[in-house]
Amino acid sequence: MTASSRSSAAVEDYLERILELMTTKGYARVVDIAASLQISQASVTNMLQRLDAEGFINYEKYRGLMLTESGEAVARAIAQRHELLTDFLTLLGVPSEVREHDIEGIEHHMSPSTLLAIESLTMELKKHPMLLKKIQGAQKKRRSRGPLRSEE
Amino acid sequence: MTASSRSSAAVEDYLERILELMTTKGYARVVDIAASLQISQASVTNMLQRLDAEGFINYEKYRGLMLTESGEAVARAIAQRHELLTDFLTLLGVPSEVREHDIEGIEHHMSPSTLLAIESLTMELKKHPMLLKKIQGAQKKRRSRGPLRSEE
DNA sequence: AAAAATAATTAGCCTAACCTAATTTTTTGT
DNA sequence: ACAAAAAATTAGGTTAGGCTAATTATTTTT
Structure with missing residues (x-):
């Protein structure tokens, strides 16, 4: 019941x-x-x-x-998590195909604490576009050299 | 083989x-x-x-x-992911008990792209202690008001 | 070196989530 | 209205990854 x-x-x-x-x-x-x-x-x-x-x-x-x-x-809690994570990874410049796949894997394993942290971080990052540029740039550099493993 | x-x-x-x-x-x-x-x-x-x-x-x-x-x-690839995630969440101020639990859940579902993005982000965040303070502060505020609620 | 304790293995189950094939119910097109 | 198509359900598997209880190997202690 x-x-x-x-x-x-x-x-x-x-x-x-x-x-x-x-x-x-x-x-x-x-x-x-x-x-x-x-x-x-x-x-x-x-x-x-x-x-x-x-x-x-x-x-x-x-x-x-x-x-x-x-x-x-x-359902709403999960949808909210999903949205937050999409927002966050999009900001970091993770390509959309990979992004969606990863989110589906991880969204069920994040505690409120971690989500809260990421939410705060996301909000803060949005106020610092220069910082974001730098982060996305750093990725491109590394990616071309060969990062951890093969790409997905 | x-x-x-x-x-x-x-x-x-x-x-x-x-x-x-x-x-x-x-x-x-x-x-x-x-x-x-x-x-x-x-x-x-x-x-x-x-x-x-x-x-x-x-x-x-x-x-x-x-x-x-x-x-x-x-094993080394996983260990490296684990380390990176620990580093990242620690920086954000996620409490250690929760942190470890979450990492164990999510570490198997992150593509190289996402890991790379988080690695770049982590490196950049380390250079901005004031920003980190702000993020951690934002969390404390919210946590005391309510668990996981949407903001703007 | 034999007995006791610890470690490892096997055998046999269980559950969550999926599947296909067959059947039943509902909807749709004439 | 009724036959055909589509949707939903049931029945019966499968696989991964756990479990306990019973057995067999190995190590330790006396």
Whole structure:
């Protein structure tokens, strides 16, 4: 009955996409979620049942779903993290393809403390465009010499 | 023969710990690895067999193990990432308990591009102690007002 | 050198998240 | 209205990475 204690990375991913679909299209069907996450519809159905059981959505077979309060709260928190990280990495000049991939990997593992730190940092960096230029420049230099490993 | 294409987060964790044990104690026994990763010895034995099969270590039952070239390369890459991230988050004033936890979660998901950007940023930040003070200050303020809330 | 303690291995399970194939329900086009 | 298409569900696998309990090797102590 209660939304359970801690949500896994997978749960967070689903909720994030569901919220996004709800806000952009007004609804989130199994087929849309599957396409968005690039997984099978069967897997989505399965997860929706679990999300319902855990109190993150209200789900009725074949009929559709709605985020609960708690589900929406989780989804919004993740979306906010995602946005913050996008903002931050964009500022640093990380190329968009790589950026999105990295964010999807790391967004489930950042504590409020770390997020707060990055938020502060991001805000501060925005006030110092010269500094940002320097940072982006330093990257180009190194990249051409060969950094840590092969590029992605 | 060849170390396989892509290493999972778990593989990377094991290799990182093995390298650390090797350098600090001179050897890495099953019991030590298990204690360090807080998992059972049985699981470690299992993974060691896999690491051997995939060419990351040379492993002889009951006798011990050595990192191969490829295993050591992976381990060093991860260790370097870990160090960089520690440096970065420390600079931002993220408390050490949280910091370590977050790093363990995210270090397996960062592309060379992102790492390079953070490296440049970290170097630049070190030259601007006043800026850092400001960032750390901003965090304290917010933290006392509320956990993770959006700003402008 | 034998017994006791410690370390390592094996065997057999478990769970989370995925998958495909088959089936059922809903929607759509004529 | 009803057949065809699309969407959703169920049933039954698979894989990674953990676990415990039982067994076997090795090391230490007496």
